[in-house]
Structures are given as C-alpha cells and as structure tokens.
Amino acid sequence: xxxxxxxxxxxxxxxxxxxxxxxxxxxxxxxxxxxxxxxxxxxxxxxxxxxxxxxxxxxxxxxxxxxxxxxxxxxxxxxxxxxxxxxxxxxxxxxxxxxxxxxxxxxxxxxxxxxxxxxxxxxxxxxxxxxxxxxxxxxxxxxxxxxxx
Numbered sequence: 001x002x003x004x005x006x007x008x009x010x011x012x013x014x015x016x017x018x019x020x021x022x023x024x025x026x027x028x029x030x031x032x033x034x035x036x037x038x039x040x041x042x043x044x045x046x047x048x049x050x051x052x053x054x055x056x057x058x059x060x061x062x063x064x065x066x067x068x069x070x071x072x073x074x075x076x077x078x079x080x081x082x083x084x085x086x087x088x089x090x091x092x093x094x095x096x097x098x099x100x101x102x103x104x105x106x107x108x109x110x111x112x113x114x115x116x117x118x119x120x121x122x123x124x125x126x127x128x129x130x131x132x133x134x135x136x137x138x139x140x141x142x143x144x145x146x147x148x149x
Contacts, residue, residue: 039070041088
C-alpha cells in the first residue's frame with residue numbers, strides 16, 4: 001500500500017507540474033535511459049462528472065482534453081503518463097519518469113532531485129493562492145438592535 005500511495009503522489013506531482021519546469025529538472029539529471037514507446041502520446045476527451053452538493057445524483061459537468069502515453073524500459077518496466085490538456089511531450093516525459101521511479105536504482109535520486117522540488121513548488125503555489133483568497137474574504141454578519149417589539 002505504501003508504494004501505491006508513493007506512486008500516486010509522484011504521478012500527481014508530475015502531471016500537475018509546469019511542462020517547462022519539469023523538463024528543466026529532468027535535463028539537469030542527465031539521464032539517458034533506453035526505452036520504447038508502447039502507446040505514443042495521444043489526445044482524447046475525459047468526461048467530468050460531479051454531484052450536486054457532493055452527495056446528490058451524478059451529472060455530467062463537461063469534457064476536458066487529456067493526453068496519455070505509455071513507455072517500456074529495457075528491463076520491461078512500464079511507465080504511464082496522463083496529463084490534462086494537449087501536451088504530448090509532457091505526457092511522454094511523465095511516462096518515462098514514472099517508469100524510472102519504479103526502479104530502485106533511480107528512485108532515491110529522482111525523488112530528491114525531481115519530485116521533492118516540484119512538490120515543494122506546488123505547495124508554495126497553493127499557499128500563495130490560499131493567502132490571496134483569504135485576503136479577499138468578506139465576513140457577513142447580522143447586527144441585532146434590541147427587541148423588534
């Protein structure tokens with residue numbers, strides 16, 4: 001279960017990272033793994049569903065574009081990449097990094113030099129957004145002036 005949660009975390013970080021920033025961190029690692037493309041990056045639609053009030057009946061909120069890719073390392077490890085939008089290079093790079101993160105010989109280095117810095121940046125961006133939202137918060141209150149009798 002621990003590895004499933006770890007993989008979910010790195011997949012989330014990879015897919016939500018800005019593609020140019022991910023590429024910069026990747027290039028700094030200077031890794032050149034051998035791999036083959038199993039499913040070339042392709043763009044499709046995913047249907048978004050929601051629930052009224054988070055508990056009601058489901059309804060279709062709309063569609064969004066999703067790009068997916070699958071690669072296989074020379075040792076047979078598969079990597080998957082799913083990203084929101086239409087960026088094929090981003091999905092392909094996510095799939096390659098996912099495959100490498102499953103290998104013990106690469107996992108620690110990639111976690112320290114790629115996943116952790118990108119996750120820290122994402123946390124910082126979330127905190128900045130939360131502060132901006134909190135600064136615009138308006139408190140509405142009702143003033144009661146004695147009895148209405």
